[in-house]
Amino acid sequence: MSDQVAQAAQSAGSDPIVRVTGISKRYEGGVQALEGVDLDFPEGRLTSLLGPSGCGKTTLLKIIAGLLEPNAGEVQVAGRRVTGPGPERAFVFQDFALLPWATVTRNVAFGLELQGISKAERREKARHYIREVGLTGFEDRYPHELSGGMRQRVGLARAMAVDADVLLMDEPFSAVDEQTRRKFQEDLLHLLSVEKKTVIFVTHSIEEAVYLSSQVVLLSRRPGRVSKIIPTDLGGLESPDAIRRSKRYLDTVEDIWGMLKQYLLEDEIK
Amino acid sequence: MKVFGWRVPMMFSLVVWLVVWEIIGQAGWMFLIPPFTDVLRASFELLGSESFHKSAGVTLSAFASGMGIAIAAGIPLGVLMGRVDAVDRLLGMWVNVFVSAPLTALVPIIMILFGFGQTTIIVTVMLFAIWIIVLDTRAGIRSVNPSLIDMARAFCASRFQLYTRVLILAALPEILAGIRLGLIRGVKGVVIGQLLVAIIGLGELFELYSRNFLMDKFWAVTILLFAFAIAASSLIEMLERRVEYYAGARG
Numbered sequence: 477m478s479d480q481v482a483q484a485a486q487s488a489g490s491d492p493i494v495r496v497t498g499i500s501k502r503y504e505g506g507v508q509a510l511e512g513v514d515l516d517f518p519e520g521r522l523t524s525l526l527g528p529s530g531c532g533k534t535t536l537l538k539i540i541a542g543l544l545e546p547n548a549g550e551v552q553v554a555g556r557r558v559t560g561p562g563p564e565r566a567f568v569f570q571d572f573a574l575l576p577w578a579t580v581t582r583n584v585a586f587g588l589e590l591q592g593i594s595k596a597e598r599r600e601k602a603r604h605y606i607r608e609v610g611l612t613g614f615e616d617r618y619p620h621e622l623s624g625g626m627r628q629r630v631g632l633a634r635a636m637a638v639d640a641d642v643l644l645m646d647e648p649f650s651a652v653d654e655q656t657r658r659k660f661q662e663d664l665l666h667l668l669s670v671e672k673k674t675v676i677f678v679t680h681s682i683e684e685a686v687y688l689s690s691q692v693v694l695l696s697r698r699p700g701r702v703s704k705i706i707p708t709d710l711g712g713l714e715s716p717d718a719i720r721r722s723k724r725y726l727d728t729v730e731d732i733w734g735m736l737k738q739y740l741l742e743d744e745i746k
Numbered sequence: 747m748k749v750f751g752w753r754v755p756m757m758f759s760l761v762v763w764l765v766v767w768e769i770i771g772q773a774g775w776m777f778l779i780p781p782f783t784d785v786l787r788a789s790f791e792l793l794g795s796e797s798f799h800k801s802a803g804v805t806l807s808a809f810a811s812g813m814g815i816a817i818a819a820g821i822p823l824g825v826l827m828g829r830v831d832a833v834d835r836l837l838g839m840w841v842n843v844f845v846s847a848p849l850t851a852l853v854p855i856i857m858i859l860f861g862f863g864q865t866t867i868i869v870t871v872m873l874f875a876i877w878i879i880v881l882d883t884r885a886g887i888r889s890v891n892p893s894l895i896d897m898a899r900a901f902c903a904s905r906f907q908l909y910t911r912v913l914i915l916a917a918l919p920e921i922l923a924g925i926r927l928g929l930i931r932g933v934k935g936v937v938i939g940q941l942l943v944a945i946i947g948l949g950e951l952f953e954l955y956s957r958n959f960l961m962d963k964f965w966a967v968t969i970l971l972f973a974f975a976i977a978a979s980s981l982i983e984m985l986e987r988r989v990e991y992y993a994g995a996r997g
Contacts, residue, residue: 543896561900573897577915577989587901590911638901 492516493674494540494642498549500699501535508699509535513549515693515702517642522668522675524685524692526732528739532700533678534570534646540676541567541644553642563591566635568645572627574619580606581615583630587638605633608667625656632664636671643675649684661688662716682736686728687719694732697739704735780962788966798951798967805947808864809936812871816928820876821921824883825913834884841884845877849935853942864946867939874935875928882924886917918989926982933975 494517501510509532517523525533538544540551542561551558553565566587574583582589585602593601606615609629619627628648635643649657665688668675679685685692686708696703708728719725764782771781792798827834827841853870860866890913898912914921940949948967955964 538896541900543899561902563902565900567897567900569893569897571891571893573891573893575894575912575915577918590898590901590903590907634901644900 491519493519493554494676495552496536496540496549497552499536499539499546499551500548501532501539501544501546510539510546511699511701513695513700513702515705517674517676518690519641519674520672521690522677522688524677524679524689525695526679526682526685526692526736527695527700527703528697528736529680530698531695532698533680533695536695536700537644537646537676537678540642541565543567563638564640565642565644566638566640568628568631568635568643568648570647570650572619572624572631572651574627574630576619579616579618580611580622580630583619584633584637587634591638601637602633605637608636608670609633610663623656625652625660628652628660632667636667641674643673645675645677647678647680650680657684664688665716682729682732686725686732687716692728692732694735697742706732777959778961780965784962785965785969788962789969792963792966792970801946801948801951802970804864805867805936805940805949808867808939808947809871809932812868812935813875813929813932815868816872816875816879816932817925819872820879820924820928821883821914823876824880824921824924825887825909825917827880827884828887828917829913841877841880844873845881849873850938853939856939857943862943862945866943867936867947870939871932871935874938875932878931879921879924879928882920882927883917886920886924887913889920890916919986922982922986922989926979926986929978929982930975933971933978937971 494515496513496515496517499510499513500508502508513536525536527533535544539546540553540558542551542558542565553562575586578586581599581602584606585598588598588601603615606612609632611626611629611633614622614626619630622630628651631648635645649660652660661684677685677688690707690709692706692708693702694704694706695701706728767779767782770776771779771784823837827837849870852873853866856869856873857866860869894912894916895908898908903911936947937949937952940947941952943949945953948971951967952964955961955967
C-alpha cells in the first residue's frame with residue numbers, strides 16, 4: 477500500500493503536506509469506523525475521499541481537523557503532529573454551520589474574529605472573499621435569507637478568509653441542488669487555481685470526486701481502510717464541459733463505479 | 747371572531763365581561779363585587795396615592811432583586827447542566843422536582859430562615875422563578891446544533907469564546923422563554939411572599955383592604971398587579987420575537 481501512496485504522491489507531483497499514519501478509530505459502543513489508515517495528501521492538490529456510506533470518510537476528515545481523537549496513529553500537517561484544531565486547517569461543513577444571528581460579513585469573518593483580528597481588517601478580508609465566492613451585494617443578509625447554495629458559499633468564504641493552507645470539506649455540496657452544485661464545482665476549481673490550497677474533500681458522488689480531484693482515495697466498507705488510490709488528474713483540459721465529456725473522465729468514473737459496486741453487492745449478499 | 751358576519755376585535759370579549767361585571771356590581775348582589783367603574787376610579791386614586799407608591803416601590807424592588815438573582819444564577823446553572831453530564835445527573839432531578847413543586851409550602855420556612863422582611867420576599871421570588879430558567883437554558887444549550895460547536899472549535903475558538911459567541915447566543919430563544927415564564931412565576935412569588943409576610947409592600951395593602959372589606963381598592967390593586975405581570979411578560983415576548991428567526995434557521 478505504501479508504494480501506491482508514494483506513487484500517487486509522485487504522480488500528483490508534490491510533497492505531502494498532510495500525512496496520516498496508522499489511524500484507527502473506534503466509537504463508544506464498539507463501532508470500528510477506521511482501521512490502520514495510511515495516506516499522504518500532496519500539497520496544492522485536491523484529494524477526494526470516496527467510499528460507501530458509513531465507511532468513515534467524515535470521521536477521517538474530522539480526525540485530520542483535530543475535532544476527533546483517533547484511538548491509534550497520528551496525523552501530521554506540514555511535519556507537525558496534530559493534537560487539535562489549528563489555524564493552518566479550515567473546515568467547510570456539510571450543513572454549513574453558519575451563525576443564524578450574524579450577517580454574511582460577520583459569518584465570513586468569524587474565524588478572524590476568534591483570532592482577535594481588528595474589525596477594520598476583518599471587514600476588508602471578508603469583503604474580498606465574499607467577492608471571490610460571488611456573493612457581492614449580500615454582505616448584510618442573514619443566513620436564513622439565502623439559498624442553500626449561497627449559504628455554502630458563505631461557509632467556503634469563511635474557510636478561505638482564515639488563510640489556512642489546508643481546506644477540509646465535508647460533503648459540502650450534498651445539501652445543494654444539482655444545478656447549483658455543478659456551478660459551485662466549477663467555481664471551486666476556478667477559486668482553487670487562484671488560491672493554491674490543499675483540499676481534502678469528502679463526497680459520496682463519484683462524478684464529483686473525479687471531476688474535482690487530482691486523486692481519489694477509495695475507502696472500503698466499515699471498518700474503513702484505504703482500498704485504492706486512483707490518480708485522476710484531468711489537467712490540460714480548460715473548459716469544464718470538455719472535462720465532463722473527455723474519455724478519461726468517463727472511464728475513471730466507470731472504473732470507480734465498478735469497484736464500489738463490489739461493496740454494494742457484498743452488502744446485499746450479507 | 748365573527749358575529750353575524752361582522753368582524754369583532756379580540757378586545758370586544760373583554761368589554762363584554764366588563765359590562766357584565768358592571769351590571770352585577772350596580773345590582774349590588776354581592777358586596778365582594780363592586781361596580782367596575784368604582785374599581786377603575788379606585789385604581790386611579792391608588793396610582794396617585796403616596797401609600798401605593800411606597801408599597802409598589804417595595805414590591806418592585808423585591809421582585810427585581812429576586813428576578814435578577816434568579817437570572818444571574820439560573821442561566822449559568824442551566825448552561826452547566828446542558829454541557830456537563832455529571833452536573834446534569836447530580837442536579838437534574840432536583841430542578842425537575844422544584845419546577846413543579848408547590849413552593850408556597852416552603853415560604854413559611856424561608857420566613858423562619860430570613861425573617862419577616864424584604865429578604866424573605868426576594869428569596870421567595872428567586873425560588874419561584876429560577877427553576878424554569880435553569881430548565882429552559884439547559885434545553886436550549888442541549889439543542890444547539892453540534893456542527894456549530896464543531897465549527898467554533900475548528901476555527902480555534904477558546905472555551906470562553908465558544909460559550910459567549912456561540913452557545914449562549916444559539917440558546918437565546920430558549921433562555922428568553924425561560925425568563926418570560928420565570929417572570930410570571932416571580933410575580934406569583936412576590937404576591938404569595940408578601941401575603942404571607944403581610945406587613946410589607948403590596949401584600950400589606952391586600953391585607954388592609956380585604957380585612958376592611960374595601961373591595962374596590964382590593965380589586966384595583968389586583969388589576970394593577972395583573973397589568974404589571976402581563977406588561978413584563980409581553981416585553982420579553984417582544985424580545986423573543988426579535989430572535990425568533992433563530993429557531994427556523996436552526997431547524
